[in-house]
Amino acid sequence: MWKTECGGRTRVEQAVKQFLPPCQVQCPINEDIQRTNVLISMLPEDPNTAQEGVQQIGDYLYERNPLFTVCGYVCGLCELECNYSSQGGAIRRRLLKRFISDTYTYNLDEKEEFNIVKNKENVAVIGGGPAGLMCAFDLSKRGYRVTVYEATARLGGALWLIPQYRLPEKVLTSALENLVRIAGIDVKYNTRIGDGKLTLDKLKNEGYKAIFMCRGTPTPRVLTFGKEQLEGQDLSGVMYGHDFLYEVSHGNIKSDYFRGHKVVVIGGGNVAFDVARTARRLGAEVSVACLESENKSSRDGIPADHEEIKGAWEEGIQIHYSRGVKKIHGESGIFQKIECPLCTRVFDDAGFNPKFDPDDTMFIDGDVLIITVGQGPDKSALQKEGLLDEKGRLAVDPLTLQSKTKEWIFLGGDVRKIGFMVEAMRDGLYAAESIERYMRGLDMHEGRTRAYEAQEIPRSRHYKHEPDIVWIPPEKRMHFQLFERGFTLKEAREEAKRCLTCGPCISCKACISIGLQDELPTVTVHEERCSGCGICTSICYYGSAQMKHVADNKVKSMTDMFQCKACGMCVVACPTLARELIGCNLEAKYSGAIAAL
Amino acid sequence: MDEYSPKIICFKCNFGWGYLDDKKEINAVMKSTVPVTCSGKVDSTHILTALKEGADGVLVLGCSQGECHFQDGNYQTGKKILLIKKVLTSFGIEPERVRMVFSVDPDGIKVPLEIEEMRNEISSLGPINIGKCAMAS
Numbered sequence: 001m002w003k004t005e006c007g008g009r010t011r012v013e014q015a016v017k018q019f020l021p022p023c024q025v026q027c028p029i030n031e032d033i034q035r036t037n038v039l040i041s042m043l044p045e046d047p048n049t050a051q052e053g054v055q056q057i058g059d060y061l062y063e064r065n066p067l068f069t070v071c072g073y074v075c076g077l078c079e080l081e082c083n084y085s086s087q088g089g090a091i092r093r094r095l096l097k098r099f100i101s102d103t104y105t106y107n108l109d110e111k112e113e114f115n116i117v118k119n120k121e122n123v124a125v126i127g128g129g130p131a132g133l134m135c136a137f138d139l140s141k142r143g144y145r146v147t148v149y150e151a152t153a154r155l156g157g158a159l160w161l162i163p164q165y166r167l168p169e170k171v172l173t174s175a176l177e178n179l180v181r182i183a184g185i186d187v188k189y190n191t192r193i194g195d196g197k198l199t200l201d202k203l204k205n206e207g208y209k210a211i212f213m214c215r216g217t218p219t220p221r222v223l224t225f226g227k228e229q230l231e232g233q234d235l236s237g238v239m240y241g242h243d244f245l246y247e248v249s250h251g252n253i254k255s256d257y258f259r260g261h262k263v264v265v266i267g268g269g270n271v272a273f274d275v276a277r278t279a280r281r282l283g284a285e286v287s288v289a290c291l292e293s294e295n296k297s298s299r300d301g302i303p304a305d306h307e308e309i310k311g312a313w314e315e316g317i318q319i320h321y322s323r324g325v326k327k328i329h330g331e332s333g334i335f336q337k338i339e340c341p342l343c344t345r346v347f348d349d350a351g352f353n354p355k356f357d358p359d360d361t362m363f364i365d366g367d368v369l370i371i372t373v374g375q376g377p378d379k380s381a382l383q384k385e386g387l388l389d390e391k392g393r394l395a396v397d398p399l400t401l402q403s404k405t406k407e408w409i410f411l412g413g414d415v416r417k418i419g420f421m422v423e424a425m426r427d428g429l430y431a432a433e434s435i436e437r438y439m440r441g442l443d444m445h446e447g448r449t450r451a452y453e454a455q456e457i458p459r460s461r462h463y464k465h466e467p468d469i470v471w472i473p474p475e476k477r478m479h480f481q482l483f484e485r486g487f488t489l490k491e492a493r494e495e496a497k498r499c500l501t502c503g504p505c506i507s508c509k510a511c512i513s514i515g516l517q518d519e520l521p522t523v524t525v526h527e528e529r530c531s532g533c534g535i536c537t538s539i540c541y542y543g544s545a546q547m548k549h550v551a552d553n554k555v556k557s558m559t560d561m562f563q564c565k566a567c568g569m570c571v572v573a574c575p576t577l578a579r580e581l582i583g584c585n586l587e588a589k590y591s592g593a594i595a596a597l
Numbered sequence: 598m599d600e601y602s603p604k605i606i607c608f609k610c611n612f613g614w615g616y617l618d619d620k621k622e623i624n625a626v627m628k629s630t631v632p633v634t635c636s637g638k639v640d641s642t643h644i645l646t647a648l649k650e651g652a653d654g655v656l657v658l659g660c661s662q663g664e665c666h667f668q669d670g671n672y673q674t675g676k677k678i679l680l681i682k683k684v685l686t687s688f689g690i691e692p693e694r695v696r697m698v699f700s701v702d703p704d705g706i707k708v709p710l711e712i713e714e715m716r717n718e719i720s721s722l723g724p725i726n727i728g729k730c731a732m733a734s
Binding site: 038042044045049458459460461462464497500501511514515516517521539541565567568569571572581584586589590592593594596597 | 604606611612616617628629630631632633634635637638639640641643646647650651652662663664666667668669670672673677703704
């Protein structure tokens with residue numbers, strides 16, 4: 001039977017010197033990517049037994065990252081750093097995770113609640129987005145009684161702004177509802193801090209010993225030109241992308257709402273493209289105007305993901321690169337067109353400071369204008385609670401996330417710094433660690449900055465090209481169903497097998513977990529036998545066999561234990577038998593077999 | 598001689614062969630199977646000693662080309678086996694006595710089949726005659 005273990009000797013250890021595969025260094029929550037890749041590659045071919053395996057891999061992931069079912073649809077940061085990208089394309093880790101998610105979501109409702117004794121203090125989490133839920137989950141596992149205060153009627157925060165053609169509603173609701181059920185987290189819906197008499201101080205008086213504040217960025221940024229706010233943003237037909245996506249996700253906008261309309265979207269970020277593609281699916285003819293240029297690699301390049309741009313382009317959305325908005329024209333209170341000068345430069349050395357060419361101006365007309373140039377936190381509420389410094393910025397320690405004005409408050413997520421979902425989740429985890437230290441009176445900083453070092457690509461003779469992503473053709477995807485096809489079991493196994501497993505064994509241990517070997521073998525060098533010939537360094541794929549200078553001007557071989565995978569190549573290659581594998585019992589098994597002849 | 602059945606030592610890579618099976622089962626059936634984590638760990642001396650100690654053939658089961666967990670372990674052993682065959686030939690030993698198979702079989706069903714197949718193919722060669730070729734030197 002397919003069985004993996006996660007406890008005891010199979011538990012992943014934190015190495016002293018943090019070598020990790022580059023994907024795990026890139027992942028803000030350092031998910032065990034290599035381990036799950038290896039396990040997926042070793043799933044049985046039979047779909048029914050494979051299901052059990054997928055369930056076990058999912059259980060393992062869930063313990064670290066209860067939102068992994070969502071990540072599998074929307075993240076993929078790890079793929080950016082994959083060593084394989086230089087050799088035929090990054091491992092499609094996001095789709096691999098989605099492969100697990102597709103089965104796991106289906107069974108998530110039946111997952112048993114964690115059996116946790118909650119005998120620690122009460123902690124309040126303000127905001128039920130990814131940062132808040134992650135913090136609540138982690139604290140809950142540590143035994144704290146956590147209450148989440150959510151301003152709206154549902155958890156998830158900004159995750160609801162992700163259109164359904166990328167993230168199905170079922171996956172999101174299931175992940176959110178089961179997270180609070182499984183971890184035993186209390187949620188107070190429709191409770192906005194700052195409304196009426198409900199303040200942070202009041203919560204403190206009610207017995208919450210610490211508060212994690214992660215209210216996100218509910219306020220859309222208004223459009224400016226120069227330093228001035230542009231007029232005409234109150235015209236009929238002008239709206240903000242944030243509000244638009246919110247209404248769409250709540251089902252308040254009918255499926256052909258924009259039929260026959262021309263929609264202009266301003267902005268070059270992923271949210272702007274979400275807005276444009278959503279509007280396109282609602283029947284509109286859409287054009288996007290953004291300040292940034294088409295060349296993503298330049299300083300002024302468009303920040304949206306390549307896949308978003310490609311998708312929009314396929315769906316017939318017109319993109320006007322390097323165009324600013326100088327004026328919004330309207331007639332009798334209704335939006336008409338925007339005046340767009342050419343943007344010659346977006347950033348200078350000091351930061352955002354766009355320059356325009358007034359001689360090259362174009363007009364883009366439409367009847368709806370959706371402004372999506374970012375969003376920001378609700379500063380007045382933060383001001384009222386006294387969490388800002390004299391310059392109007394959030395007063396927070398970036399490492400511990402502890403507020404500099406009130407030590408029992410911790411701040412994180414988008415409210416601190418806008419970022420990806422998983423960056424907010426990392427803030428949640430950091431805050432949970434800080435709250436634990438704060439409660440136990442431990443040092444807030446000690447040992448928290450860990451310098452991870454990415455492992456280099458191992459040498460290999462066989463590289464394979466990445467598989468193609470399968471999207472539904474553009475003419476058939478003008479709806480809100482998923483447009484990307486996930487992996488089948490066979491495809492998932494093959495893709496996972498492509499993984500070069502660059503990372504060290506100690507942070508993976510997939511082989512032990514699945515029972516291939518009892519412990520991680522190591523390679524030792526018997527120096528008295530080593531002739532210093534260096535054959536081992538030329539055969540080692542991982543750069544772990546190295547030469548060192550010893551006394552008498554001699555050179556001897558050594559093994560870098562952090563990089564060594566004990567593949568045995570050097571042992572087999574060594575002409576003087578100076579290298580030996582320890583801990584894999586190969587010789588004993590071999591003599592046993594010989595004796596049985 | 599009609600009772601003769603060649604004795605075979607089989608190395609199988611755990612990553613490709615029979616990792617789903619309860620390993621003890623395979624090993625109980627075939628005492629002469631050596632599970633290794635990567636066929637790349639199989640040394641030339643392992644193969645030659647096996648022949649010297651009375652095995653009639655050595656079978657190495659490695660992963661499919663390009664699917665080695667340790668990059669190229671199977672490839673390196675494949676190379677090694679090619680050379681060993683040449684060495685054996687020069688000593689008058691049939692190269693068919695050493696064989697490598699590149700494939701994948703998670704359930705381990707094919708392991709006994711592969712051994713059986715090799716046994717059938719080399720049974721016509723008869724027992725190995727080491728004395729003649731002075732392996733000891």
